[in-house]
Amino acid sequence: MTEIQFDGEVATRHRRIDPDRWDDIYVVGDVHGCRQELEALLNALEPTTDDLLVFVGDLIRKGPDSPGVLRHVRSAPNAISVRGNNEDKVLRGDKRLPELTDDDAAFLSTLPVAISWDDALVVHGGVDPRRPLVDQSVDGLLTRRSIPVGRGYDGPFWFEQYAGSPRVFFGHTVLDAPFVGEAALGLDTGCVYGGDLTAYDYYADEFVSVPAERAYETRSDEKILSPSSIEAEHR
Numbered sequence: 232m233t234e235i236q237f238d239g240e241v242a243t244r245h246r247r248i249d250p251d252r253w254d255d256i257y258v259v260g261d262v263h264g265c266r267q268e269l270e271a272l273l274n275a276l277e278p279t280t281d282d283l284l285v286f287v288g289d290l291i292r293k294g295p296d297s298p299g300v301l302r303h304v305r306s307a308p309n310a311i312s313v314r315g316n317n318e319d320k321v322l323r324g325d326k327r328l329p330e331l332t333d334d335d336a337a338f339l340s341t342l343p344v345a346i347s348w349d350d351a352l353v354v355h356g357g358v359d360p361r362r363p364l365v366d367q368s369v370d371g372l373l374t375r376r377s378i379p380v381g382r383g384y385d386g387p388f389w390f391e392q393y394a395g396s397p398r399v400f401f402g403h404t405v406l407d408a409p410f411v412g413e414a415a416l417g418l419d420t421g422c423v424y425g426g427d428l429t430a431y432d433y434y435a436d437e438f439v440s441v442p443a444e445r446a447y448e449t450r451s452d453e454k455i456l457s458p459s460s461i462e463a464e465h466r
Contacts (some may be wrong), residue, residue, distance in 0.1 A: 235347045235397055238365040241372065246311070246343040253283040253309075256433040258353060259404040260287055260409075261315065261417030263302025263447075268428040269303065271441040276430060280309055284430075285346055287402035288315025288355035288373075291339075293423045294447050297328055297445070300337050312344035315323055315355040316373045316403065344372045352397040357404075357415075360393040376404050382452045390415035391461060400431065405450065410458040417458070424450040 237245050250256060257276055260268050278284060290304060290312055291297035304310045318339045320326040346353040357375035358367055371380075378389050383406075393399065394414050402419040404410075409429055410417030422428040425446030430439050 235350075235352055236346065236365060237367060240369050241344060242368055244314075244343045245345040245347065246368065248283070248311070248346060248348045250283075250348040254279065255282040255435075256285060256348070257284045257439075258285045258287065258400045258416075258431045258433060260420055260429045261289040261422065262286065262294070262300050262428065263289055263317070263318050263423035264291055264297035265422050265428060265443065265447070266294075266296035266299035266303070267444055268422050268441055269300055271439075272430055272439065273430050275439050275441055276432075278309065282309060284310040285398060285400075285426060286310065286312035287418055288313045289317045289343070289351055289402055289419075290315065291321065291328060291331070292317040292326065298330050298332075298335065301331070301338065305338050312342055312354055313346055313347060313355050314339070314344050314373065314400055318342060319373055323435055347397065350397045351400065353400045355401065355403050357389040357401050358393060360389055374403070384456065386461075388456075388461070390417060405455045407455055407457050408459075410456075410461070417427050421450070421455055423447050424455065426455075 245371055290300050304312055321328055322339055354372040356373050359371055375389050377383055379388055399415045401417055403421050404417060405421045406417050418429050420427040420429040422443045425443050427440040427442055
């Protein structure tokens with residue numbers, strides 16, 4: 232098993248969990264305030280209090296009910312989340328959500344930037360495949376998409392180049408279906424844009440998805456990736 236170690240600020244914001252405490256672990260993609268879809272997904276999963284829900288961040292913004300999503304995650308003893316770039320924008324004051332309370336903001340400030348167990352690592356954005364884990368940055372874990380940085384949806388993407396261990400579960404990059412690689416698994420299937428809200432059952436090795444009630448925001452096709460197209464480029 233690969234030892235998951237960070238350095239500096241990332242090390243202080245990394246949460247290691249004991250998987251033996253839980254009967255199952257579900258990793259949930261970007262919710263973006265889509266409370267109804269989150270409730271539908273949970274009804275489909277039927278998690279017990281002995282199952283852990285791990286969210287990949289971006290619980291808030293863009294969708295219709297960010298406070299409702301936060302209330303659920305805050306109140307559930309079996310739910311944890313990493314910080315996403317949208318939580319970071321609100322905490323920095325770059326974006327405003329007046330409906331959030333001081334308690335909501337305090338909760339967001341406690342979210343780690345990385346959660347791990349065994350050989351699994353959950354972050355919002357991604358990792359730099361050119362560097363070891365000890366050299367990753369907070370900003371990179373929150374926002375990484377392309378290599379080099381700045382190319383956005385033009386790629387190439389970090390998860391195309393990343394290999395080895397740990398296996399990284401991530402959101403942030405919007406996909407029309409989950410990205411499944413040997414070393415990386417992408418779960419942002421664009422619920423807020425009219426796609427799906429997706430969870431990965433860690434032990435069963437299978438996906439559970441529910442469709443969005445509607446598109447709450449529009450997004451150009453160029454900024455929704457097709458995993459099949461990415462795979463075709465590398466054949």
